[in-house]
Amino acid sequence: MKHSDDDGGRQAAAHAGHAAAGHALGRALREWSPRRRGFLGVVLATSLLTACAPSGTGEGIPNAGTLVIADKEQPASLDPAQVSATDIGSNAVFNVYDRLVDIPAKSSDLVPSLAVEVPTTDNGLISKDGLTYTFPLRKDVKFHDGSPLTADSVKYSWERVMEMNLPESGADRMAKIRQMTALDDHTFQVALSEPDGSFLRSIAASPLASVVNPAVVEKNGGVVAGQPNPWMTRNIASSGPYKLKEWVSGAHLSFEINEDYWGQPARLPVLLKVAVAEQATELQAKAADIISMSADRVATVRGQSDITVDTSTPGLQLNQLGFNMKIDPSSLPKGDDIPADFFQDVRVRKAFNYTFPYNDYIAGVLSGFAERAGFVLPKGMFGHDPNAGMYNTDLSMAEKLFRESGWWDRGFTMSILVDGTAAPFNGAALALKDAIEKLNPKFHVQVLSVPETTFDKMMAEDPIPAAMWSYTSPGLTAPADYAADQAHPDGKWGQVGGFRNGYSDPDRVAALCEEASTSPDPDRQAKLYGELSKLQYDEAMWIITAQESLPMAHGNWVTGVTSNPLWPRPSLRWALYDKPAKPSAR
Template sequence: MKMRRWKGFSLLLLVLWAFPIFAQESVPNPDTLVIVAYGEPAELDPATSYSARGWIFIRNLYDRLVQYKGEDATTLHPMLAESWEVSSDGLVYTFYLRKDAKFHDGTPVTAQAVKYSFDRVLKMNQPPSWMLSQMMDLNSTKVIDDYTVQITLTKPYAAALAVFATMTASIVNPAVVEAHGGVVENQENEWMNMHEAGSGPFKLKEWIPGERIVVERFDDYWGGRAKLKRVDVRFYPEIGTRIMLLKKGDADIATGFPAVNIPDILGAEGVVVAPYPSFDIDFIVLGCRGALADKRVRQAVSYAFPYETVIKFVYQGYAQRLTGVIPKGMFGYYEIPEDMRYKLDLNKANQILDKAGYTKGPDGMRIDPNTGKELSAEILVPEGDEVRAQISLLWQNYLKKIGFNLKIRTVTWAVMYQIMRNRESDMLISGWLPDYADPDNYVDAMLRSSNASAIWGSDYNNPKMDELIEKAKWETDPQKRAELYKQIQLLCHEDAPYIWIAQTKQISVHRSWVKGYYYNPVQPMDWFTIYKSAE
């Protein structure tokens, strides 16, 4: 999905409080879950929203055809679809809808609503629409009867069901949308950005921009009533404020804690920090231009990165080594052998640069033989991001030891990615959490030449890589597909267009009265299962 705004390390923190006997009476507002968040979403429309901030609301305001349950991210279960069939050629998906699902205005959820929702995403053509358009077009979805819908893919896609579980594939109420602007090709719907038209377990009560979003329980939900009556999400950009509210018991859950601030929570009375495995990855984009156009330079700087130090001291141990683009635990993962993988090895980094002709000057800094200038590059760091700042400073120190000058430039979040896309800088630290649980969602976004350029501002371009990605994307045989992803990861290791920093863990710290919470690595927090109790 989505780049993290420290998608590098967007942590969900829930804080546990120790209660005395008879503390049940002291559970504050037992029917209301109070979440303090870093910032608010830009929009709530499934066809437009492409951020974790928006998706957590869409998850709970809308339903989809299929869903993951609990912590498992491997098996899809019924949601609006009670059952489904897939043709032998993998092209045709027939979904049989449940007949008791209602939108928040009481109208039934039908096959026509499914077609309307998918066609709407394709027509609006907003950033997340590629997830559907890569495998569907406006002729794909056919209404068989009120509760049967058939979808014919343009090509067989092994991850199709996973796409139907994404927030972008949420089903909207056609009547509500048509009453508020309808569908205009290649345009957002401003009303839908600020309102909702769903069938989920919660419905939107109010949105006060810059202050809070409140949702309330939908009592006619087909899955039964949620345990909570309402969820109140309040926005506090300052982490100190969120920590204070948690410690005082004025908030139940907080989001957006950088790893470096975890010790501030660990010291609080009754706090439990629980790490969960995730598919979130953090990495450095190496713009393949200037000195970094030479893959030998990219390999050398990869050997000058302090992987273990960063994991231990910056991530506070809540991460593990990442050796390639696909995270551990996901289909297609291949672990680069120990004797091949990049690790902190300054001798090897120096040997590579010596052999490539990058000689050292009197000051110990190397000279680029192509320009006659100092071997250097610039990395972008967003203002106020202590995690990225610490990583950059650590790396700068080690790069200096191999004669490479890393210049650190601090910029605002608003312009950082655009600067990189304009080729006005050389590197940036970013991260990725999956839109859906399939390796294609990683390799296509980061290694296909067109996306490496458009998304990350990298000039990485290897026709062989593009060919492998295309083959793997449409291969339906699991063994053949896994082998293709192995080749992709080995080629990526050789080309070194990124430094794979770490696979981060999702940290949950929750007060003892918050119950029923679970973490799923490919879906936002499920408020339906959460309740508050001192027992």
């Protein structure tokens, strides 16, 4: 593997054309479809395997001395250069490796980790042009084999990701890196080809950017361009708080505490069981410590005196109903009689927003495991503005706007496309249908409930052969990516939904998205995202039906349990959790 400081970077890909976006949409829908199958999170549970668990003496404490995590799945890889964001291995990588900066519990702000400071323009570690990031590193960090972690280690790790360039890893996120330099043993510098305001969040803090031990990697297969490293797939070369003890395929992975860790040491060793089917049952039997579960299973454990159910962590996906603002009337389902410009009228979009029964939808379809959400960034993400505005059910306002737009007396019939296998999305479509038709008997809504494969195919058509659709926003964590996807008139959904036909000033929206995505100043970014969110509200570009929560239940014998939706799924941080000498009393 070459380590020259003048290695050329990759240029960021330009916006794809409209046709290409349409073809890519089907793939994107499949990639971000966990909730379509009814999941709000990957289900975890814990139970004790005595042969693998370190000794513990806590009398009366289930699984004393070990945090045992059970999952339905098995990691596909533990290699930061290979693991996919949708693989539970991403959470394992997040827990066992270190990165330059970190995401703490209960916050979207970045904090130092291997770097002693988070680069900003104020501290001079980001250049004024936003192209150069400098990371002064800690001097006391050692890999598990005792060798020091240096700036060359970081450079090797990131170059390795780029050289392997495995599609599942999202290595293309590093495309704007032009040059990496180890200025000295403890100063790492990155030069970008163009400003990228999300660089720290989408790259430096992600599992992809975890720092590996170069000597260990080179000893075990090294780096081959375009190819995974089989040894790194099933082993780790880390400086982090855990060491991998063993991986028994189809059974478990066990992690022991790194007693020489430079930071706050982990409290308990971890046993990650795989292919566990009955997680809730194990928690009820006190053979489980923590479960992150689907909403329809919460009732099985809620109300037990020794179990706490936490629904306070929001997911980062927004359930939404989309408006088709570039309708081809000839492609609509039989019976639809709306014109091409129906949803280009902001009064119509607002009327639909005021008609939707938000509280009834959350209480009924989502069983209460969700909260109201506004535009355009979800709660829990940097840049979210709680004051940007959200629509409430107001049938008087809906009637007023339908009258002003000329549709109250005229009436209409229109369609909503939905994957019928996904209860949250099907429920939203039916809730809107019921509310609209009750508002005015001249209004009619056809819910096109189709199989998943048909839904994907129809959503990839250009234009979409329906007036609306019911789905969810993608599982993104960087606000720049979210704004580009959900708000930019030339972004993915902007092209699919015809946002340029709906915005009063689409170029202004594009400028806001692009400045926010390139500004290195987080305060400026937050201001821009707030302005963008307010504009999206004023223009009523979506119906944001809810932000679902990530329910988590844990035994009261476990302390320090917290979660952050910005952490890789299932959004748990093993090192924070502990077990006291005696069980907690409620």
